[in-house]
Amino acid sequence: MQGDGETVRTPDQPLVDVDGLVKLFPIAGNVFRKPSGFVHAVDGVSFRIERGESLGLVGESGCGKTTVGKLLVKLLEPTSGSIAFRFTDAGGADIPGGRVDPSTLKGRQLRDFRRQVQLIFQDPYESMNPRRTIYDTIAEPVSVQGIGSALDRVDRVAEILSLVGLTPPSAFLFRYPHELSGGQRQRVAIARALILEPSLVVADEPTSMLDVSSRTGIMSLMQELASGLGVAYLYITHDLAVARYMCDRIAVMYMGKIVEMAETEELLRNPLHPYTRALLSAVPVPDPGHHRPPPAISGEVTAPVDPPARCRFYDRCPLATRSCETSPHPPVEEKARGHVVACYEA
Amino acid sequence: MAEAGGRDSAGGGRAAPILRVEGLALRYLTRQGDVRALEDVSFALARGESLGLVGESGCGKTSLANCLMRLLPDNARLTGGEVLLDGEDVLLLSEDEIRSVRWRRISLVFQAAMNSLDPVYRVGQQVLEAIEAHGVETTATGGRERVARLFRLVGLDAGVFERYPHELSGGMRQRAVIAMALACDPDIVIADEPTTALDVIVQDRILRELKRIQEELGISIIYITHDMAVVAEVTDRVGVMYAGRLVELGETASVFGSPLHPYTEALMSSFPSVTGAKRPLASLAGEPPDLADPPPGCAFHPRCAHATALCREQRPPRVGLGDQWAECWHPLAADAVPLGGD
Amino acid sequence: MASYLARRIAQMALTLFLILTVTFVLVQAQPGDYASFYALNPDLPPDVKEQMRATFGLDRPVWQQYLIHMRNTVTGNFGVSFGHFPRPVLEVLAERLPRTIVLFGTATAASVYIGFLLGKAIAWRRGGLLEYTATISGTVLFTAFTPAFALTMIWLFAFRLGWLPVGKFLDPLVWRDADVTSTSVFSFMLLTAVAFVGFAALVLFISGRGDRIGRRWPATLALAAGALVAALAWTLSGIGPLALDILKHMVLPVATLTLISFAGTMLLTRNSMLETVREDYVTAARAKGLPDGQVRDRHAARNALLPVVTSLIYSLIFALDGSVIVESVFSWPGIGLTLLEAVRSEDLPLVMGAIVFIGFLSLLSHLIVDVLYAYLDPRIRYQ
């Protein structure tokens, strides 16, 4: 780790700084396994997350949002681009070894990194080993990390179970995942992610597979814990309405690119990119009296296999012009304060 | 048994109901005991009407759909009630008779389009198969033309006929499944979570498509979903299910305007919206009851903020407000009146 | 599909290479060495010994012997059989291969077909008498001690009832005046079978292209016509009675092999069906109002067939193993019996040749199964 011993307070420095992140997946080719092309899952994505902030990553399936999440937690290695973490103590001061570039990590350092960055999975049914008890599941991070004694861990797991609202803990400790409901399982998943007291939690659609009534419970629990423990979230979702409640800022992704990013209410009230607008106008409204115009967008999303250099949204864009066809993908520009868009026509 | 919402006058002067469900009850025999999947479910569906059935998973929505088509697993037992399709009880039909009801009268749009298309046959053939089974078209070319017409109706290219399911995108598959459901000119289409697996833009398109087709063909649609926002947009009337019971039923506008049942209100206020002011989301504590061992009285009482001793002990009565009714001891509108019967 | 098959063929070539290596290693690892095996055999004249020494490079270093072994196998030079001296191993095996293929092919086709039909039936109606009877009798036959079972069959049908010949593959009395060899008759039989299967595949392929799903009679008619033509050709050729004699000798071993191996396919089909009947597309087929039989055959069973075809590889191997035993009990002079005799008479070149042939035969079956699978599953066909 590049611990340079610097311990000055650096409040202006973000928790995560992602710059030009690219991830290409090769497509299996012929007998000799030479790739016949590349899926540009993530293609030049840059953003920052401040301490304790919640950034929403919104987009349709296949837009690369989950890949960004996995790159951030080092479940995948980026093809190019950089990710820089800067972990601090509770007071905001640098801690030794607090500056981390995950791509260089191995062994012991990687394990230390795992303490700081955790992941909550989408599927509460598949994200737990069905043959291990709730206790084993939640205690795994601490026991792998070698924190505390076996007995401490029981207490600690019990404590965090009640923190996530599974009370009394003794009723849950020695049960198997299949004996719990989806909402309860997702609470266990949150407990597992938080037991190491991370600085950043990447939450990959944590409520999309839950029922309505447990969904709000999980959403408010995550918000409470974020403010209580000072955790920052990268909140990945396809649901703008959910993102509105969970996130301070929202980044909209389309075919591996961030096309727009702004403070949540600003983005919802004043969407600039035609894709964001289409996305917003397609969300059904739970009010029978409300009439939505159909979204002005044609076609369907295609997989970003070796896409042409022009704007990724060109084929479906209602605003597309001649120059859009010949120009490269538009750069991200700041149109209003903190509101960035990648579009020539916006 | 009172059935306020289902009176002939229901639905603002529409024709006599095409489908009427009366006191339907269904159990599944399992190792853990009998699961009461449906209890005393009654409603009516008018011609050309779209009815939404909402509720959380396991509340019996899909079991209800399967009952209407008599597609029940071996361990299911119908323990009461009737399903009257134009006055004829579907539950009493023989195996051969029910076969001519399926798809001809009632068809289904399944929730997982990928899984409801057989992976080893071309998409067109699977539509054709239904047409042939019911003798809707008698010649090969007639059948083919009909499939082409159906594909056009749902906005699919004619070339899709020769494609296999895995070659289609999610949205195209869903359209193909809708085309398949319309193959034999059914009177009623049951759409079981028709857009759950789809992205929001595709979902929007499919829902608009379904609405247009419904108006064009004058069919009745039962939407089964957990998404209150979808229900608000596409249905005329809505029924809310909880623990195997229909707990509230009424015009969509009035149910959304003033819900009678606390569960309905909880469902609505737990749904986030991108428009309007950002209001706090309510969350329901606890879990839905175990249907093998449901709580006495009102099944919702363990999670209800208004529950009293009465709710814990006795089955709630049916109370009404106009065309809308709910099963509740403490309805949220003060002017709701108890309905007769029970 | 082409790339899928190309990959499979490449893998199989690799496996064949491994088989050759393993046979070489086995020969090297056995106690005593190959060279002295030849040197000590009193049946071999000295000049043959010298020739073998040169052919196998027995006086060279091991790695050169290995290369020579590879080259010899590829060119089909397995040396001279001790037991059938002075016939080359390849000649002995080439004579016996068609007999094994006919026996094993017929039995496999019969057992897979019967197993599939039964498995389909017991999965569709669970818990019936048929399920218990078929499961228990199938399992008992599947695990029955094959030699004892085969002998019981002989005892019952050949000795007690006298319906069928005891063993061997032909009756010398019938063949005394024949001017053709049994090998050529076997080859003709094999050729007919292959031609018919090819014709059937073509007919089914063409009929599958049509619009109508239910119409089956043109295909059935064409198949019947094909069978008729084949039967006519055999009757007119003059070797019909000879083939009939072989067929009569085939009944008992084929029946034995079929009975011991149908249960494998049956139980697998049952399990596979139990999974497909839960799929949404089967519910969808039922919801569409299709007749029960059509839901079962066209949707549930058709998809249940895919894993059955995958495991056909194991069924084939099981049958190949079974046919080694059955050949020995019925004195059917195919590859299996050849292997056994060669082992008993320590005819090492023939042992090596036979095991390579058996390996090759099972690899070939693999390939056929792969082609079949790719044909049945459009998801692979269009990869």
Place this chain on the structure above:
Amino acid sequence: MRSWSTRSPAPGASPEPRGGGLGGGRLRLLQARARLALRSFRSGMAVFLESRLGLLSLLTIGVFALMAVAHPILMGTVWDADTYDPVTGYAFDATEQPAPPSWKHPLGTDPLGRDVLSQLLSSTRSEFALGITAALVTVTIATTVGAVSAYYGGLVDSFFMRFADLVIALPSISLLIVLSALFDLSLFYLALVIGVLGGFGGTAIVLKSQALSIKVKPFIEAARMAGGGQFQIIFVHIVPNLLPLSLLYMMFTVTSAIFAEAVLSFLGLLDIRMSWGIMIHTANAGGYLLSGTKYWWLVFPAGASITLLCSAFYLAGRALDEVVNPRLSRRDG
């Protein structure tokens, strides 16, 4: 290390005394685990026994196990070695050999004058030893190979899978025939060879594809997120999820081991003293097999034992499959 106590508990979470009344220590932890194991064993057993065939096969295996235990006891008490030894004994009391069943020899004697019941019982023991050794070898190899090649993929995977192709391409009986020609196979080596062939062949492929489906489950990623290394993931997360399936294949290996031994003995290719296959071989060599039912005691007990024990293990495996594979269970839930 930061501590929970410095933070305010989230609203809505009722503060619970530390450990929620579970402060009893390591013993309590162990107790809880033992209870859990017992409970899952019981529920598995209940499902297993619900299948009548499963129960029947278990009983059959039990009877054979008793037979295996009975032989040394009988030899030590009521049977004298001169008359009843399965290999070297001779029934002087019989007038002609083979003698039909009598009080002294409930299953008669074989052509060499040896007591058939004693042969049958003593063989049972070696069949069990053979089957179980082979099964353990198979399962150990197949589970490890399956998990490792699924986890690492690439070259490791290719190597093992090509090797498996090889083992499958050479049918085991044919290969064993060749091996018995080249080497002297004793019972133990036979068990080892059958185990290795089973472990590297089809079973490894099946377990690998199962391991592959486990490897892509999110809980494996969750284990990586916890900081778990390769060892933790393979042996704590993948292997335990493979075990039910391995157990199933263990049953099938027992069947094929007993079967292979019997066939090789019958063909006279093995170097062992007594087994069910050798009993039939002896009868066949004397030409008693085709004499029909007259000398039934020479073939029937051994033949039936092979079939019964093989079917029992096979059916037990299938009943186990119904427990392991929820998709086969007859009832939902």
